Amino acid sequence: MQKLYLPDHQANEAATSVILTDNGRQRYLLTGKNGLRSNHLEVQNIQGTVLAAAHQLGWGLRSKYQLINNQQPVGTITKPFGIMPEVRYVSGLNWVIIGNALNKHYRVFRTGRLVFMMQPMILSNASYYELAITNEADEPLAILIATLINRWQRKYRRLPSKLYKPSLNGPALGYSYQLKTGANRTRC
Numbered sequence: 184m185q186k187l188y189l190p191d192h193q194a195n196e197a198a199t200s201v202i203l204t205d206n207g208r209q210r211y212l213l214t215g216k217n218g219l220r221s222n223h224l225e226v227q228n229i230q231g232t233v234l235a236a237a238h239q240l241g242w243g244l245r246s247k248y249q250l251i252n253n254q255q256p257v258g259t260i261t262k263p264f265g266i267m268p269e270v271r272y273v274s275g276l277n278w279v280i281i282g283n284a285l286n287k288h289y290r291v292f293r294t295g296r297l298v299f300m301m302q303p304m305i306l307s308n309a310s311y312y313e314l315a316i317t318n319e320a321d322e323p324l325a326i327l328i329a330t331l332i333n334r335w336q337r338k339y340r341r342l343p344s345k346l347y348k349p350s351l352n353g354p355a356l357g358y359s360y361q362l363k364t365g366a367n368r369t370r371c
Contacts, residue, residue, distance in 0.1 A: 184315050191310035226323040235323030284336040299325040
């Protein structure tokens with residue numbers, strides 16, 4: 184089982200990332216653009232040859248990405264939305280992604296067999312995701328899917344700012360809250 188280390192960058196960064204092996208050697212480059220429209224990611228070998236890519240097909244609440252491996256479309260993945268964001272399906276590849284956005288551990292299966300695992304790691308004071316991949320041919324697609332999961336989970340686990348402080352002194356039929364400015368408001 185090959186282990187690769189994917190840097191944990193901010194979701195809005197558009198820089199090139201270097202994917203490392205378990206002995207610290209550079210294995211792949213991850214490049215791309217992230218924004219509201221025309222998102223794309225590419226996994227390249229160190230020489231710069233594009234091995235796999237993900238192109239955004241739709242945007243909004245359910246943005247959709249087309250996965251391309253060796254210049255051939257192989258599947259699509261859709262941003263999770265709804266009551267079960269922990270389970271996702273990659274159509275075309277028949278991969279099932281199971282995990283938790285709070286503890287950042289994911290497993291990807293194909294017909295009951297493990298394709299790769301993803302978990303957070305701290306290496307030399309930097310945050311990484313360790314990808315344990317069972318088949319070397321699946322490495323570029325695993326890197327793309329792990330990057331998309333990382334971007335989506337950052338948005339999922341982002342907590343709202345503490346705009347309101349709860350108050351126990353509210354009216355009997357509702358509750359009251361205080362804005363940060365200190366003004367009392369009542370909601371019924």
